[in-house]
Amino acid sequence: MLQFPKSFFWGAATSSYQVEGDNVNSDWWEWEKRIALKGPCQKACRHYDLYREDFDLAKQLNHNSHRLSIEWSRLEPEEGRFLAKELEHYKLVIDALKERNIEPIVTLHHFTNPLWFAKIGGWQNKNAHKYFLRYAEKIIELLCENVRFWVTINEPMVYAYHAYILGAWPPQEKSFLKAQAVVDNLALSHIKAYSLIHGIYKKRNLPKPFVSIAKNMQLFEPCKRTLKNNLAVYLRDKTFNFNFLDKLTKHKTLDFIGINYYTRSLVDVKKWYFKNLFLDCCKENHSQLEKNSLGWDIYPEGLYSLLLRLKRYNLPIFILENGICTEDDTLRWAFIYRHLKSLYLAIREGVNILGYIYWSLIDNFEWDKGFSQRFGLIEVDYNTYNRRIRESAMCFAQVCKTGMLNHSCSN
Ligand code: FCB
Numbered sequence: 001m002l003q004f005p006k007s008f009f010w011g012a013a014t015s016s017y018q019v020e021g022d023n024v025n026s027d028w029w030e031w032e033k034r035i036a037l038k039g040p041c042q043k044a045c046r047h048y049d050l051y052r053e054d055f056d057l058a059k060q061l062n063h064n065s066h067r068l069s070i071e072w073s074r075l076e077p078e079e080g081r082f083l084a085k086e087l088e089h090y091k092l093v094i095d096a097l098k099e100r101n102i103e104p105i106v107t108l109h110h111f112t113n114p115l116w117f118a119k120i121g122g123w124q125n126k127n128a129h130k131y132f133l134r135y136a137e138k139i140i141e142l143l144c145e146n147v148r149f150w151v152t153i154n155e156p157m158v159y160a161y162h163a164y165i166l167g168a169w170p171p172q173e174k175s176f177l178k179a180q181a182v183v184d185n186l187a188l189s190h191i192k193a194y195s196l197i198h199g200i201y202k203k204r205n206l207p208k209p210f211v212s213i214a215k216n217m218q219l220f221e222p223c224k225r226t227l228k229n230n231l232a233v234y235l236r237d238k239t240f241n242f243n244f245l246d247k248l249t250k251h252k253t254l255d256f257i258g259i260n261y262y263t264r265s266l267v268d269v270k271k272w273y274f275k276n277l278f279l280d281c282c283k284e285n286h287s288q289l290e291k292n293s294l295g296w297d298i299y300p301e302g303l304y305s306l307l308l309r310l311k312r313y314n315l316p317i318f319i320l321e322n323g324i325c326t327e328d329d330t331l332r333w334a335f336i337y338r339h340l341k342s343l344y345l346a347i348r349e350g351v352n353i354l355g356y357i358y359w360s361l362i363d364n365f366e367w368d369k370g371f372s373q374r375f376g377l378i379e380v381d382y383n384t385y386n387r388r389i390r391e392s393a394m395c396f397a398q399v400c401k402t403g404m405l406n407h408s409c410s411n
Contacts, residue, residue, distance in 0.1 A: 002404065004343075008403055010064055014360055016074075018044060021041070021044035022043060029115070045385065058102060061396070069107035072117075079131075136196060154214045215245055218302070231269075249315070266282035293373060322339050326374065341405065378390065394409070
C-alpha cells in the first residue's frame, strides 16, 4: 500500500472547447467547417449546460480539485466587446466547484482562439500578448476571489508544433520560423500575465496565487543508438521539454511547474537535415510496449525519470494531465495505477508534487481526431449526452478518498 501526502490534490481535467459545445466564434469552429472535419465538435458534451451535473459526478468520485479552461472566444466574440452573460457563466461555473469543495485550476488558453484574433495573425501577431492580457485581466478580476491556481497557457510547444510545424491544426502552417515566433509570443504572454495576476491579487489583498503553464513533456529515446539519433534526442529534449521552462524560470514567473505527461517518443532519423532531426519518428513498430488507442506507448517510467530531472528547478510540481484513450477500462486503471506509482517513487526521491489531475473527467472532442478517442473517467453517450461512471473511475475514487494506492481495486 503506497501512501500519498495528506494535502495532495486529486482530480480530473477538461478544456472548454473539448466539452462545452457551440463555441461558434472560435478559430477551431471555423476551421472544422472549412475543412469538413470528420466528427466536428458541435455540441461536444454539452458541458456548457451540464457542468453542475458533471461536477456532482466529480464530487461523487472524491475529487478535491478540477482543472478547466475559459473559452476566450465566448467572452470576447468580437475584438474589445466582452459579453456580460458569458462572464457570468464562468463565475457560476467556479461557484459550482466551490460549493462542492472542489479546488478550481483555471487555464486561460487551451489551444483555441477567437476567430477575430486568428484573422489578425493569432499568435504570430507581435501584439498578441496585448490582446491576450486584456482578456486575461477581465477574467482574473472576475474570478480572483475564488481561484488560487492559474495556468496561463496549455502546452505551448504542442500547440506550436501541431498548428505551425505539422500543419495539422489551424492555421495549418508548416514553418519552423513561424513556430518560433509563436513560441516567443506565448512565452512573453505568460511572463506578462504572471505579473498581471500577482498584481491583481496584491492590489486586492488576496493570498498569493499559484501561477504556471501546463508543459507537455515526453521522454525522447533513440530507436537505435546512432549518432544521428542521439543528436536528435538531445535536440528534441532540449527544445521541446526544457527551453520554455528554462526561459520562464529565468524570469521567475513560475510558482510551480505544471506537467502534462502521456507517452515517450521513439526517434529514428533518416537523413542529416534539420527537418529530419526534429521530426523523424520511428515508423516500424520497434516497441513492445502496450499502447493507447491512438498508438502511443504506455511508459510510466518516463514520468518518473522526467520528474527527477525537474528537481533542478526547485519548484513544486503539479501533474495537470495524464491519461489514456482506450476502449479497455481495465487498461485505464492499470495506466493510472502505474503512473501514480511513478509519482510515488519520485516523491520518495524528494520530488515535491502537489497533485495529480487525470485527463479527462469525461470523454470529449479530441481535436482533429474527433470523438472516437475515449479518455474519460466517465463515458459520454453522444446521442443522449448521458454520463456513465467507468469502473476505473471508481478505482481512482478510492485513491482520491484515502490517498492510498493499492493495485487490487475491489469495485
Ligand atoms: C493534451 C491536450 C488535451 C488533450 C490530451 C489528450 O495534449 O492538452 O487537450 O487533447 O492531450
